Amino acid sequence: MAVINSALEGIIVLDLSRVLAAPYCGMILADLGAEVIKIEVPGKGDDAREYPPFINGESGYFMSLNRNKKSLTLNLKHPRGKEVFKTLVKHADVVLENYRPGTMDKLGLGYGVLKEINPRLIYAAISGFGQSGPYASKPAYDLIIQAMGGVMSLTAHPGGLPTRVGSAIGDIAAGMFGAIGILAALRAREVTGKGQLVDVAMLDCQVALLENAIARYWATGKAPLPTGNRHPSITPFQAFPTKDYYVICAAGNDKLWEKFCQAIGKEELVHDPRFESNRLRTENIAELEPILFEVFRQKTTAEWIEIIETAGIPCGPINTVDKVVNDPQVRAREMVVEIDHPVAGKQLIHGVPVKLSDTPGRVRQPAPVLGQHTREVLQKYGLTAEEINLLAQEGVV
Amino acid sequence: MAVINSALEGIIVLDLSRVLAAPYCGMILADLGAEVIKIEVPGKGDDAREYPPFINGESGYFMSLNRNKKSLTLNLKHPRGKEVFKTLVKHADVVLENYRPGTMDKLGLGYGVLKEINPRLIYAAISGFGQSGPYASKPAYDLIIQAMGGVMSLTAHPGGLPTRVGSAIGDIAAGMFGAIGILAALRAREVTGKGQLVDVAMLDCQVALLENAIARYWATGKAPLPTGNRHPSITPFQAFPTKDYYVICAAGNDKLWEKFCQAIGKEELVHDPRFESNRLRTENIAELEPILFEVFRQKTTAEWIEIIETAGIPCGPINTVDKVVNDPQVRAREMVVEIDHPVAGKQLIHGVPVKLSDTPGRVRQPAPVLGQHTREVLQKYGLTAEEINLLAQEGVV
Numbered sequence: 001m002a003v004i005n006s007a008l009e010g011i012i013v014l015d016l017s018r019v020l021a022a023p024y025c026g027m028i029l030a031d032l033g034a035e036v037i038k039i040e041v042p043g044k045g046d047d048a049r050e051y052p053p054f055i056n057g058e059s060g061y062f063m064s065l066n067r068n069k070k071s072l073t074l075n076l077k078h079p080r081g082k083e084v085f086k087t088l089v090k091h092a093d094v095v096l097e098n099y100r101p102g103t104m105d106k107l108g109l110g111y112g113v114l115k116e117i118n119p120r121l122i123y124a125a126i127s128g129f130g131q132s133g134p135y136a137s138k139p140a141y142d143l144i145i146q147a148m149g150g151v152m153s154l155t156a157h158p159g160g161l162p163t164r165v166g167s168a169i170g171d172i173a174a175g176m177f178g179a180i181g182i183l184a185a186l187r188a189r190e191v192t193g194k195g196q197l198v199d200v201a202m203l204d205c206q207v208a209l210l211e212n213a214i215a216r217y218w219a220t221g222k223a224p225l226p227t228g229n230r231h232p233s234i235t236p237f238q239a240f241p242t243k244d245y246y247v248i249c250a251a252g253n254d255k256l257w258e259k260f261c262q263a264i265g266k267e268e269l270v271h272d273p274r275f276e277s278n279r280l281r282t283e284n285i286a287e288l289e290p291i292l293f294e295v296f297r298q299k300t301t302a303e304w305i306e307i308i309e310t311a312g313i314p315c316g317p318i319n320t321v322d323k324v325v326n327d328p329q330v331r332a333r334e335m336v337v338e339i340d341h342p343v344a345g346k347q348l349i350h351g352v353p354v355k356l357s358d359t360p361g362r363v364r365q366p367a368p369v370l371g372q373h374t375r376e377v378l379q380k381y382g383l384t385a386e387e388i389n390l391l392a393q394e395g396v397v
Numbered sequence: 398m399a400v401i402n403s404a405l406e407g408i409i410v411l412d413l414s415r416v417l418a419a420p421y422c423g424m425i426l427a428d429l430g431a432e433v434i435k436i437e438v439p440g441k442g443d444d445a446r447e448y449p450p451f452i453n454g455e456s457g458y459f460m461s462l463n464r465n466k467k468s469l470t471l472n473l474k475h476p477r478g479k480e481v482f483k484t485l486v487k488h489a490d491v492v493l494e495n496y497r498p499g500t501m502d503k504l505g506l507g508y509g510v511l512k513e514i515n516p517r518l519i520y521a522a523i524s525g526f527g528q529s530g531p532y533a534s535k536p537a538y539d540l541i542i543q544a545m546g547g548v549m550s551l552t553a554h555p556g557g558l559p560t561r562v563g564s565a566i567g568d569i570a571a572g573m574f575g576a577i578g579i580l581a582a583l584r585a586r587e588v589t590g591k592g593q594l595v596d597v598a599m600l601d602c603q604v605a606l607l608e609n610a611i612a613r614y615w616a617t618g619k620a621p622l623p624t625g626n627r628h629p630s631i632t633p634f635q636a637f638p639t640k641d642y643y644v645i646c647a648a649g650n651d652k653l654w655e656k657f658c659q660a661i662g663k664e665e666l667v668h669d670p671r672f673e674s675n676r677l678r679t680e681n682i683a684e685l686e687p688i689l690f691e692v693f694r695q696k697t698t699a700e701w702i703e704i705i706e707t708a709g710i711p712c713g714p715i716n717t718v719d720k721v722v723n724d725p726q727v728r729a730r731e732m733v734v735e736i737d738h739p740v741a742g743k744q745l746i747h748g749v750p751v752k753l754s755d756t757p758g759r760v761r762q763p764a765p766v767l768g769q770h771t772r773e774v775l776q777k778y779g780l781t782a783e784e785i786n787l788l789a790q791e792g793v794v
Contacts, residue, residue, distance in 0.1 A: 001590035007581040010588070020608070032581045052630070053609070053616035060612025130752065133729035143626065144713040147636070147645045150721040152626075154563025155552060162636070162643060162715050164626045165562050166551025167606045176573045181751040183580035184404040184429045188756045190587055191407075193398035197754035204750040207732040209564045211421070211747075212450070213718045214733065215457025218745040219450035223717035229540065229549075229561045233449075239544070239559070246559060248544045316541040318559050320620035321610050324547040332530035335604040336611065348615045353605040354578040355527065357594035359585045 006033020007359040011186070013094040014039055014085075015069065016076075018046045020142070020168055021202060022098035022126040023065045024175030029094070029182065030068035031352045031361040037377055038066060038368065039085070042073040042395055045370040058344040063367040067339065067349060071368035072377045073397050076107050080396045084378070085109060089117050091381055093195075094182055098126040101136050111197050121195040122185040126178045130201030140202055145170035149206020154213060157228035173205040235281035235288065236260065239318060240296035240304075246318040247296065247304045254278065256313050263311035264295050341366040371397070403430020404756040408583070410491040411436060411482075412466065413473075415443045417539070417565055418599060419495035419523040420462045421572030426491070426579065427465035428749045428758040434774055435463060435765065436482070439470040439792055442767040455741040460764040464736065464746060468765035469774045470794050473504050477793045481775070482506060486514050488778055490592075491579055495523040498533050508594050518592040519582040523575045527598030537599055542567035546603020551610060554625035570602040632678035632685065633657065636715060637693035637701075643715040644693065644701045651675065653710050660708035661692050738763040768794070 004010070011034040015026040023038075023046070030036040040046055051061035075081040086109075089095065095114060097104060104110045104125075111123040125131060128140020143164055146152045151169065152162040181198035189195055216224040229248075231237035236257075237250045251260040254277065261269045269275055269291070274284045281288055296304065301317045308315040319327065325336045325348060335351040344366075352361035374397050378388050391397045401407070408431040412423040420435075420443070427433040437443055448458035472478040483506075486492065492511060494501060501507045501522075508520040522528060525537020540561055543549045548566065549559040578595035586592055613621040626645075628634035633654075634647045648657040651674065658666045666672055666688070671681045678685055693701065698714045705712040716724065722733045722745060732748040741763075749758035771794050775785050788794045 002588050004585060004588050007585040011584075024608070028577060032577075051609075053613045055612070055616050060616050061609040064609045064612045129726055130730050133726045135726040139711040141634075141647050141711060143628070143634070143636075144645050144647065144711060147643070147715040148713045148721070148724070150716050150718045151562065151564050152715050153717040155560055156563070157558060157560060160557075161554060161626070163552055163554060163560050164636075165548065165566070166553070166623050167548050167608060167610065169562070169566065169606070172606055172608065173573075176570075176577065177750045180425060180429075180573065180576050180580065181753060183577065183584065184751065184758075185753060185756075186584055187408075187580065188401060188404040188753070191399050191401050192755070194755065196756065199752040199754070200750065201730060201752075203726060204730050204732045204748075204752075207721060207727055207747050208750040209566070209569055210718065210721070211417070211564060211569065212448075212458040212461045213564065214722060214745055214747055215452070215461045216450045217718045217722060219452050219457050223719040226563050229558070231540070237538075237540070239540075239561075246544070248541050250538050250541065314536040314538060314541060316545045318544040318549050319547050320550040321547045321607065321614045322620040324545070324604060324607070325611060325614060327545070329526055329530045329532040329600060330604055333527050333598060333601050335601045348611055350604050350607060350611055351601070353574045353597065353601040354581065355596040355598075355601075356578060356582060356585070357596070358589070358591065359582075359593065361581075 004359055006361065007356055008032045008034035011035065011094065012092045013037065013096055014088055014092045016095065016097040017126070018098065019048050020065065021171040021174040022096055022178060023048070024172050025124070025126060025178035025182070026069060026096055027065055027067065028175065028179040031363070032354065033359070033361065036069040037373070038069045038071045039074050040071055040370060042075050042371070042397060045073070049370065055344040055347065058341065063341060063344060063347060064349055066367035068364050069368060070373035070377060071371055072374045073371040075396050076109065078396045080391060080394065082108060084391070084396070086117055088381055089114050089121060092118065092121060093186070094122045094124060096124045101125070101127055101131045115195065119194055120189060122182055122189065122198060123195065124178055124182050124198040124200070126174050126200045128202050130204060131199045142168040142170035145202040145206055149203055150210050150213065151206055154224060154226050156226035158226065160228070170202050170206060173209055174200050174202040177205045177208070233282060235278060235285055236292060240292060242296050242299060242301045242304055244300045245320070247301045247308070248316050248318065249308055250314040257281070259311045260313050263307050263313065266291070266295060337363050339363055339366050343369065401756055403758065404753055405429045405431035408432065408491065409489045410434065410493055411485055411489045413492065413494040414523070415495065416445050417462065417568035418571040419493055419575060420445070421569050422521070422523060422575035422579070423466060423493055424462055424464065425572065425576040428760070429751065430756065430758065433466040434770070435466045435468050436471050437468055437767060439472050439768070439794060442470070446767065452741040452744065455738060460738060460741060460744060461746055463764035465761050466765060467770035467774060468768055469771045470768040472793050473506065475791070475793045477788060477791065479505060481788070481793070483514055485778055486511050486518060489515065489518060490583070491519045491521060493521045498522070498524055498528045512592065516591055517586060519579055519586065519595060520592065521575055521579050521595040521597070523571050523597045525599050527601060528596045539565040539567035542599040542603060546600055547607050547610065548603055551621060551623050553623035555623065557625070567599050567603060570606055571597055571599040574602045574605070630679060632675060632682055633689060637689060639693050639696060639698045639701055641697045644698045644705070645713050645715065646705055647711040654678070656708045657710050660704050660710065663688070663692060734760050736760055736763050740766065
């Protein structure tokens with residue numbers, strides 16, 4: 001038994017991925033201490049390096065997904081590049097990629113080839129539709145995947161337009177399940193001694209997010225409808241517009257309803273026969289809502305939180321991102337941290353949501369500039385300075 | 398080295414959790430082969446057993462989150478119940494709970510106590526705001542967490558109301574990061590021989606979903622605004638209303654724009670000076686949208702998919718849940734499967750999104766009825782039939 005500082009210390013990930021889904025996966029592993037070596041096209045790198053917003057010319061999009069990783073440039077189309085990659089594979093625990101299915105095979109670097117080099121290798125492929133099935137070769141974007149997977153149809157106000165989730169949940173969910181798959185495969189390898197293929201599809205992950213919506217369809221034979229910002233059977237349990245934005249209140253029973261009416265100065269509603277029980281309040285929401293909306297418009301969200309919370313009723317603001325990053329709980333939990341980037345300067349970035357008591361994850365270093373660790377990594381895995389110079393001259397790194 | 402059928406075979410999880418966030422975490426582990434023993438209050442069980450929809454009187458909500466688990470009833474407030482739990486802890490790898498912080502300590506079963514019994518134990522606590530910070534003891538619901546975490550503020554049409562994500566992403570994201578934390582802690586234990594505390598907060602996980610929104614705030618000093626169903630800088634890359642619902646088209650460059658115009662029978666738009674480049678199309682979207690909306694209203698989503706896809710342009714339908722469960726790709730990937738429940742009968746349920754080639758996860762068995770495995774589990778861990786009868790008589794199980 002040994003001491004480690006991070007849960008995934010000693011795990012080496014060769015991360016060939018671009019843009020969002022698989023880079024998010026690699027970030028999770030890097031945050032938890034894996035050595036994630038991002039392998040990028042020489043002179044160009046991850047497409048996301050060109051995505052806005054820019055901070056001193058560096059992509060904030062890229063920086064928010066690639067902290068804690070190393071950058072190695074390598075041309076996988078060049079025969080010497082393939083050789084170097086195969087050398088790295090001998091030492092690696094995980095290869096992670098999000099090309100369209102078949103791309104790595106065409107490069108001669110598919111799982112079939114790599115597992116001969118290293119039978120302990122875990123090969124994780126994250127794609128839009130997966131490595132199999134009739135849509136396997138279709139292109140995928142977050143918007144298309146959110147649409148096809150059903151979540152958009154549920155994300156709307158009653159009668160309103162389906163709405164894309166404002167974070168790229170089509171990509172991110174696949175990144176998260178990818179990390180789960182890799183970690184599960186690492187555990188399996190502890191028992192079997194062998195690696196395996198982890199195949200994660202963005203669309204599959206959206207289906208896994210539907211939870212009871214499939215049961216609702218099965219129970220009724222009808223597609224579930226969106227309920228907007230209201231609980232379908234508890235009232236009041238919803239968003240209220242305030243003087244400056246919105247507040248959520250959740251008065252889940254008659255006792256809380258009474259306290260709620262007192263707190264907002266509407267005692268007369270407590271014994272209003274239209275609103276005397278939760279069932280009646282839910283049935284008569286069309287009459288209740290305008291009364292409550294008028295009240296809530298009179299104060300700010302912060303004022304209402306103070307009032308409602310003091311009355312012991314679960315509540316919270318709808319926070320815009322500026323509010324989120326300055327929230328005392330978010331700061332106390334180090335879920336937003338500052339980091340110094342050599343080019344972009346001081347940067348605000350989200351923290352690590354998995355809090356491990358003994359081997360904690362952390363934001364150790366900012367996203368790498370392109371090729372920042374090429375020499376370091378190649379020397380570590382046995383190439384001489386002269387060999388690396390030659391590769392650089394030939395444009396292989 | 399040994400052979401295993403499932404990646405987490407042999408891992409024992411004592412799952413004390415209720416409703417959604419942590420049960421989703423337990424489900425991920427159970428799907429991948431862990432023995433997840435759901436510990437429920439005798440005579441009552443998980444609150445979610447009472448949540449609609451009901452299928453032959455069984456909760457579809459509960460069934461969709463608890464497949465592959467065992468149910469053991471145990472009263473943790475009873476001294477004998479505590480004893481039995483401690484016996485189980487000796488054999489367990491993981492304890493999983495989603496009580497409010499401090500509840501397990503009050504029961505005398507906090508991590509501090511349990512790790513003395515089993516230093517290899519991984520103790521995972523999933524809560525609304527985490528085990529620390531000023532909000533630690535506040536109550537949390539998915540709606541409040543989605544609101545506070547910022548995702549709701551980004552989920553809206555331009556100028557429209559913030560919108561709750563139609564799946565309980567506040568809960569589910571915490572369940573997923575909980576699984577990542579547990580698997581990472583299992584890996585750490587392989588090295589160190591020791592378990593640890595995994596503290597996952599729903600709010601923290603929402604912050605981790607914001608990806609580049611924090612960078613956008615940092616770059617501009619302003620809270621990012623929602624962009625609805627459109628790409629902010631590529632046009633056309635959005636949802637179009639059709640005769641029956643919606644279709645997404647993503648024509649990402651001028652060549653695709655030309656093909657797109659031809660496919661929809663609007664060749665005259667290709668050289669319209671208002672729309673000649675992506676920049677112009679994006680700038681003049683207010684003029685372009687009405688023209689395209691009129692065209693798209695003339696055919697169904699399925700007809701448009703056929704046309705647009707044949708033209709080689711990335712596209713997809715917005716699917717309601719009935720469409721999702723019958724989608725050929727979803728079925729080919731076994732992301733919706735049928736399972737027989739002893740009471741509810743044939744049931745449609747989502748599949749396992751993590752596809753492992755050698756130790757695949759699977760939906761092995763339906764959600765348990767309350768206490769279905771009480772005797773089996775207790776006998777396995779050393780209690781005699783007589784002891785179990787006595788516990789039953791005293792209402793401990």
